[in-house]
Amino acid sequence: MIKQLKPSALSAQIEDMVEWLASYGLEQSGGVTRLLYDQAWSSAQKAIQAKIEQLGLTACYDDVGNLFGRLAGKDPEAKVILTGSHIDTVTGGGKYDGAFGIVASLLAVEYLLTHHGQPLKPIEIVSLCEEEGSRFPMTYWGSGNITGVKDRDTIHNVKDANGISLEQAMRDAGFGSGLHSPPKRTDLECFIELHIEQGEVLERKGKSIGIVSHIVGQRRYNITVYGESNHAGTTPMQWRQDAMFTAAEMIRLLTHRAKADMSGLVATVGHMEVKPNVGNVIAREVTFSLDVRHSDAGTIEQFCETCFREFETIAAEHGTRLMYHKWMDEPPVAMDHTLNEAAEDILRREGISYKRMTSGAGHDSQIFGTYCPTALLFVPSRGGISHSPAEFTHTEDLQRGVLLLIDLLYKLAY
Amino acid sequence: MIKQLKPSALSAQIEDMVEWLASYGLEQSGGVTRLLYDQAWSSAQKAIQAKIEQLGLTACYDDVGNLFGRLAGKDPEAKVILTGSHIDTVTGGGKYDGAFGIVASLLAVEYLLTHHGQPLKPIEIVSLCEEEGSRFPMTYWGSGNITGVKDRDTIHNVKDANGISLEQAMRDAGFGSGLHSPPKRTDLECFIELHIEQGEVLERKGKSIGIVSHIVGQRRYNITVYGESNHAGTTPMQWRQDAMFTAAEMIRLLTHRAKADMSGLVATVGHMEVKPNVGNVIAREVTFSLDVRHSDAGTIEQFCETCFREFETIAAEHGTRLMYHKWMDEPPVAMDHTLNEAAEDILRREGISYKRMTSGAGHDSQIFGTYCPTALLFVPSRGGISHSPAEFTHTEDLQRGVLLLIDLLYKLAY
Numbered sequence: 001m002i003k004q005l006k007p008s009a010l011s012a013q014i015e016d017m018v019e020w021l022a023s024y025g026l027e028q029s030g031g032v033t034r035l036l037y038d039q040a041w042s043s044a045q046k047a048i049q050a051k052i053e054q055l056g057l058t059a060c061y062d063d064v065g066n067l068f069g070r071l072a073g074k075d076p077e078a079k080v081i082l083t084g085s086h087i088d089t090v091t092g093g094g095k096y097d098g099a100f101g102i103v104a105s106l107l108a109v110e111y112l113l114t115h116h117g118q119p120l121k122p123i124e125i126v127s128l129c130e131e132e133g134s135r136f137p138m139t140y141w142g143s144g145n146i147t148g149v150k151d152r153d154t155i156h157n158v159k160d161a162n163g164i165s166l167e168q169a170m171r172d173a174g175f176g177s178g179l180h181s182p183p184k185r186t187d188l189e190c191f192i193e194l195h196i197e198q199g200e201v202l203e204r205k206g207k208s209i210g211i212v213s214h215i216v217g218q219r220r221y222n223i224t225v226y227g228e229s230n231h232a233g234t235t236p237m238q239w240r241q242d243a244m245f246t247a248a249e250m251i252r253l254l255t256h257r258a259k260a261d262m263s264g265l266v267a268t269v270g271h272m273e274v275k276p277n278v279g280n281v282i283a284r285e286v287t288f289s290l291d292v293r294h295s296d297a298g299t300i301e302q303f304c305e306t307c308f309r310e311f312e313t314i315a316a317e318h319g320t321r322l323m324y325h326k327w328m329d330e331p332p333v334a335m336d337h338t339l340n341e342a343a344e345d346i347l348r349r350e351g352i353s354y355k356r357m358t359s360g361a362g363h364d365s366q367i368f369g370t371y372c373p374t375a376l377l378f379v380p381s382r383g384g385i386s387h388s389p390a391e392f393t394h395t396e397d398l399q400r401g402v403l404l405l406i407d408l409l410y411k412l413a414y
Numbered sequence: 415m416i417k418q419l420k421p422s423a424l425s426a427q428i429e430d431m432v433e434w435l436a437s438y439g440l441e442q443s444g445g446v447t448r449l450l451y452d453q454a455w456s457s458a459q460k461a462i463q464a465k466i467e468q469l470g471l472t473a474c475y476d477d478v479g480n481l482f483g484r485l486a487g488k489d490p491e492a493k494v495i496l497t498g499s500h501i502d503t504v505t506g507g508g509k510y511d512g513a514f515g516i517v518a519s520l521l522a523v524e525y526l527l528t529h530h531g532q533p534l535k536p537i538e539i540v541s542l543c544e545e546e547g548s549r550f551p552m553t554y555w556g557s558g559n560i561t562g563v564k565d566r567d568t569i570h571n572v573k574d575a576n577g578i579s580l581e582q583a584m585r586d587a588g589f590g591s592g593l594h595s596p597p598k599r600t601d602l603e604c605f606i607e608l609h610i611e612q613g614e615v616l617e618r619k620g621k622s623i624g625i626v627s628h629i630v631g632q633r634r635y636n637i638t639v640y641g642e643s644n645h646a647g648t649t650p651m652q653w654r655q656d657a658m659f660t661a662a663e664m665i666r667l668l669t670h671r672a673k674a675d676m677s678g679l680v681a682t683v684g685h686m687e688v689k690p691n692v693g694n695v696i697a698r699e700v701t702f703s704l705d706v707r708h709s710d711a712g713t714i715e716q717f718c719e720t721c722f723r724e725f726e727t728i729a730a731e732h733g734t735r736l737m738y739h740k741w742m743d744e745p746p747v748a749m750d751h752t753l754n755e756a757a758e759d760i761l762r763r764e765g766i767s768y769k770r771m772t773s774g775a776g777h778d779s780q781i782f783g784t785y786c787p788t789a790l791l792f793v794p795s796r797g798g799i800s801h802s803p804a805e806f807t808h809t810e811d812l813q814r815g816v817l818l819l820i821d822l823l824y825k826l827a828y
Contacts, residue, residue: 199648233774234613268646279703289693360647
């Protein structure tokens with residue numbers, strides 16, 4: 001079916017629309033900043049609203065600011081095929097993260113409406129209000145409200161860096177007053193999200209599309225080693241209770257363990273704080289972060305348990321003490337097998353290279369994935385770079401993503 | 415000779431004088447702060463000056479503020495036996511660091527003058543103006559001027575945290591104008607410094623006196639590992655160039671190597687800076703300090719060379735790069751063998767327990783040690799604690815230090 005498209009015309013359209021959406025919040029640096037409910041965010045939603053209406057679809061917001069573009073179906077009983085991504089960005093982010101999923105949805109629905117008319121089942125485009133957690137210390141506000149895992153009761157005391165409450169920001173942007181429909185949806189058949197990979201797997205493997213089997217589970221800890229401060233010159237090596245040395249042993253051990261795991265587990269220590277952090281004083285306290293991810297919750301559990309058992313031995317050997325603070329424990333979320341098979345069929349038929357993979361990063365799809373059948377489909381990120389003005393995906397790959405989305409929506413809705 | 419003393423009377427005198435000197439700069443917290451040329455420093459020097467004059471000695475300052483108390487000798491040709499320590503402290507320091515050496519010198523000379531009258535050779539007490547580097551980014555200003563390794567030409571642009579230049583601070587305190595004698599001395603026979611250990615060796619070994627054979631050499635580096643920032647979720651373990659993991663391997667390796675050295679080498683990583691230092695981002699840059707000390711320069715050299723060779727291998731394995739910045743390289747300084755033997759004879763004769771040892775910390779004696787025969791003698795520090803209000807030495811140990819100083823000065827000057 002997608003053979004009917006003129007790829008060159010689609011390429012130009014994709015490029016234009018990526019630039020068009022990036023123009024809302026574009027900065028001198030080339031970065032894009034659209035934070036939940038800010039000016040750039042509002043302008044972008046209004047521009048998408050106009051585009052939706054221009055396509056002849058029905059635009060509507062829900063009461064937290066998610067924007068929908070509805071193409072009604074012939075079957076009045078049919079549930080909604082939902083597709084889209086998030087409109088918010090990190091500060092100084094790229095042009096593709098979230099935005100590409102919205103652009104692709106608009107183009108796909110435009111194509112389907114033009115070439116195939118009204119579908120059997122309703123298709124809705126969604127521009128989700130928030131995913132990144134870049135303004136307020138909270139993520140998935142858009143998808144969380146749609147699926148009912150978040151609501152107004154969960155945001156008491158949530159404030160941005162300027163002390164503005166989420167409630168206030170929402171009202172200032174024209175939402176939260178009950179003028180729009182309540183966000184919780186019970187009429188969804190499935191959700192399909194096209195997104196950039198934000199990793200290097202597809203590029204390195206030379207594949208155009210990633211079909212995500214699972215969004216990995218994540219555990220995050222802060223681990224504190226308590227030793228004893230002493231003079232770096234007058235304290236013999238054998239009498240030290242060196243928190244830095246202990247932490248180095250632990251970081252080395254856990255990273256080697258993660259490297260030895262061949263099932264895709266990743267473990268990262270990206271943050272460290274040392275006290276007193278003075279070159280000629282033995283460290284009395286070191287806190288380091290631990291971020292562990294895998295598609296299987298049991299594997300994460302086992303990895304942490306094994307490491308922590310060995311950490312206790314290391315700490316005892318060094319005369320230091322340990323404290324663990326687990327502050328995140330998100331289970332893995334499986335994407336829908338049937339939707340993935342449908343995507344795979346299309347890609348095989350069209351001769352587009354693809355790879356089944358896990359998503360190491362979180363996405364709105366992990367919220368939808370526990371609520372309705374969900375597919376998360378990736379296009380490559382050049383150099384794996386994201387959350388940066390350098391974020392880039394070749395137009396050919398973007399185009400293959402749009403073609404897949406068109407075909408998948410056709411298969412599901414017509 | 416020291417049998418003539420009444421130990422109980424001396425104990426009380428020592429305790430009184432420690433408290434008397436600590437009263438200049440004493441804070442609510444119990445800490446003592448006397449920074450070079452500040453109010454508390456000036457008051458302390460004036461109080462010592464009064465005490466010197468009260469003992470019937472001649473007090474005089476040199477032009478940088480070192481204070482001397484001279485007991486003239488019978489031999490007009492004889493060079494000076496100098497003893498003392500520094501009057502300045504760290505911010506919120508203890509009552510013993512530096513101060514005890516001055517108190518002991520005053521008590522020892524008082525005793526000798528009372529019981530033995532005028533010596534053959536002149537004895538001078540010195541209250542050195544600066545050792546700690548706690549106000550200005552510079553150490554050994556007092557001993558450096560006396561021995562000629564520092565002078566006014568070396569302090570251009572040296573300023574304190576408030577932007578006051580060392581030159582200005584010196585003038586405000588009444589020095590640097592040429593009214594006092596030039597600090598450089600060419601008439602010293604030897605220097606004897608009694609000081610607290612600031613380490614735990616004597617306490618753990620149950621010894622009262624430490625006879626220092628060498629003040630260790632020190633090298634200090636900042637070592638930077640350059641990796642690549644990447645997403646902690648989407649970057650498989652085998653593709654990472656993780657600066658934190660690399661640094662952990664290096665810190666572990668160097669610390670194990672130092673522990674395996676049985677000749678007293680110490681190596682410390684007390685400082686670390688991570689970029690971007692975010693838990694879910696692989697570190698692109700880690701800078702850590704390395705502080706290596708030993709009494710033999712060759713051992714330091716060999717340790718660093720071996721470690722750095724292995725660091726290169728580790729960095730290559732991890733796809734990271736390394737940069738070394740050596741910002742301190744002080745050679746070890748030997749104390750005078752003959753003076754040390756004289757001290758040892760006295761201690762053996764008096765039945766006072768002692769230990770030959772190295773000093774892992776720097777002292778004015780390392781400056782004098784390259785200039786004239788020098789002895790550095792330690793008394794124990796409880797728990798090894800120093801630079802803190804908790805700094806403490808038992809009076810019995812202080813008294814043994816004073817007795818040793820009396821006997822040593824007697825042997826040298828009478």
